[in-house]
Amino acid sequence: MIKLGLLGRHLSHSLSPKIHEFLFEELQIQGKYDLFEKEEKDVNDFIKDISDENIGINVTIPYKIKVIKSLDWISEEASKIGAVNTIHFKNGKKYGYNTDYFGFSRLLEQNSIDVSNKKVVVLGAGGAARAVITCLRDLKAKEIIIVARNLEKATSQLGNLLGEDTRMITFNTLEKENQKGYLVVNSTPVGMFPNIYDCPISEKSIRNYEVFVDLIYNPLETKFLEKARLCGKKAVNGMFMLVAQGIASEEIWLNKKIGNDVIEKIAKRLENNKNIVLIGMPGCGKTYIGKILAEKLNKEFIDSDEYLQTLEKKSISELFVYGEEYFREVETKAIKEISLNKNKVISTGGGVIKKYENIELLKKNGIIIFLNRPLERIIEDIDVSSRPLLLKGIEEIYSIYNKRVEFYKKYSDYIIENKTGINQVVDSIIDIIQK
Numbered sequence: 001m002i003k004l005g006l007l008g009r010h011l012s013h014s015l016s017p018k019i020h021e022f023l024f025e026e027l028q029i030q031g032k033y034d035l036f037e038k039e040e041k042d043v044n045d046f047i048k049d050i051s052d053e054n055i056g057i058n059v060t061i062p063y064k065i066k067v068i069k070s071l072d073w074i075s076e077e078a079s080k081i082g083a084v085n086t087i088h089f090k091n092g093k094k095y096g097y098n099t100d101y102f103g104f105s106r107l108l109e110q111n112s113i114d115v116s117n118k119k120v121v122v123l124g125a126g127g128a129a130r131a132v133i134t135c136l137r138d139l140k141a142k143e144i145i146i147v148a149r150n151l152e153k154a155t156s157q158l159g160n161l162l163g164e165d166t167r168m169i170t171f172n173t174l175e176k177e178n179q180k181g182y183l184v185v186n187s188t189p190v191g192m193f194p195n196i197y198d199c200p201i202s203e204k205s206i207r208n209y210e211v212f213v214d215l216i217y218n219p220l221e222t223k224f225l226e227k228a229r230l231c232g233k234k235a236v237n238g239m240f241m242l243v244a245q246g247i248a249s250e251e252i253w254l255n256k257k258i259g260n261d262v263i264e265k266i267a268k269r270l271e272n273n274k275n276i277v278l279i280g281m282p283g284c285g286k287t288y289i290g291k292i293l294a295e296k297l298n299k300e301f302i303d304s305d306e307y308l309q310t311l312e313k314k315s316i317s318e319l320f321v322y323g324e325e326y327f328r329e330v331e332t333k334a335i336k337e338i339s340l341n342k343n344k345v346i347s348t349g350g351g352v353i354k355k356y357e358n359i360e361l362l363k364k365n366g367i368i369i370f371l372n373r374p375l376e377r378i379i380e381d382i383d384v385s386s387r388p389l390l391l392k393g394i395e396e397i398y399s400i401y402n403k404r405v406e407f408y409k410k411y412s413d414y415i416i417e418n419k420t421g422i423n424q425v426v427d428s429i430i431d432i433i434q435k
């Protein structure tokens with residue numbers, strides 16, 4: 001049994017265990033990948049106490065620099081970058097590497113992005129940018145423009161990495177200079193969930209370049225990549241890099257080359273971990289069907305109305321006392337949090353389609369399914385007292401349906417007619433997902 005793990009501070013959202021679990025399956029080896037959440041004061045003792053039996057650990061924010069002093073040796077790329085994300089325990093010694101560097105270079109290779117002798121732009125000057133800049137230099141980029149919001153801070157952070165091939169400018173200068181080049185790499189968190197509408201540079205600047213890489217992988221398509229794609233440019237997300245850096249760590253630990261085809265396969269599996277989001281009228285069966293679906297697919301179930309009530313510590317009816325506008329506002333707040341998840345079944349409130357923002361959030365990580373149930377059946381089953389919008393009487397349901405149906409249809413990826421048995425509906429959804 002190979003024992004591995006990840007050292008960091010807050011790790012509950014990490015995709016690393018999944019990446020390594022998928023790799024163990026691919027290579028048919030027995031392995032275990034644990035999460036080690038440690039406080040800063042305990043980091044060095046933790047590393048000191050690890051025995052060779054553990055083989056290796058990855059290191060993530062905020063300990064990539066701190067761990068260096070506990071190691072016996074660090075690799076050339078880790079030394080240039082000044083950060084370690086992979087430790088190999090061998091013969092009583094501790095060896096440090098930086099596989100973000102390899103993750104990024106393999107992403108370029110996989111997407112036939114050739115930077116040699118070309119002008120490239122790196123947005124941001126943090127930890128990931130250090131690996132990106134080092135890699136771009138090793139691949140002989142002609143000019144590396146580093147874009148930062150605070151030049152003084154960025155200069156001190158990048159220190160020894162700045163050289164004759166680099167030029168540091170602000171985001172404003174990039175926009176004003178309006179120059180042409182080959183590649184832009186976003187290594188800032190701008191555009192990451194939940195701030196999915198943010199984009200680090202303007203469309204005008206995007207038009208000046210040919211290829212766009214975003215290190216962000218949640219969402220898979222950031223505004224930056226969406227704009228680039230809509231301008232007809234090549235746009236690549238950070239998922240392949242994320243998997244590739246994990247696989248590069250395994251190559252070090254296992255002393256074995258693992259092909260890009262395996263990385264691609266695992267990245268696709270992770271991308272397929274989408275949420276299944278059910279939308280439709282109150283009483284159309286979203287919660288009931290959602291629960292069965294979740295159980296059959298071995299996914300967790302989230303009811304957005306329940307989530308909202310827990311978040312606000314009030315029932316739906318109590319929230320409606322402040323008016324529908326207020327309710328929709330807090331509903332969006334809950335949807336923002338819920339959309340951060342992956343691999344869940346989510347049932348939504350009937351009015352979720354009243355704000356397009358909700359749909360945009362849910363779509364980033366999810367497949368949207370409209371459950372369309374005949375109104376007569378809904379009327380037979382519905383408990384009006386628990387549905388604030390139906391308190392005016394049952395005929396109100398027709399008027400609400402007529403107003404909403406075009407949005408349910410327009411915003412959904414698939415429409416499922418819920419007029420046969422529950423099991424058939426669940427099977428049709430599973431069919432869609434598996435295809």
Ligand code: NAP
Nearest residue numbers: 124125126127128129149150187188189215216238241242
């Ligand atoms: P970091 O060390 O915190 O650096 C972030 C950089 O972005 C800093 O230079 C920061 O500038 C800049 N920045 C932050 N907010 C900004 C804003 N609103 N406008 C302009 N610049 C801003 O973080 P990191 O570790 O380098 O990670 C950066 C991103 O890369 C994250 O989204 C992370 O998830 C992603 N990443 C992906 C992979 C992968 O494998 N795909 C690997 C590593 C990182 P200041 O110093 O002025 O705050």
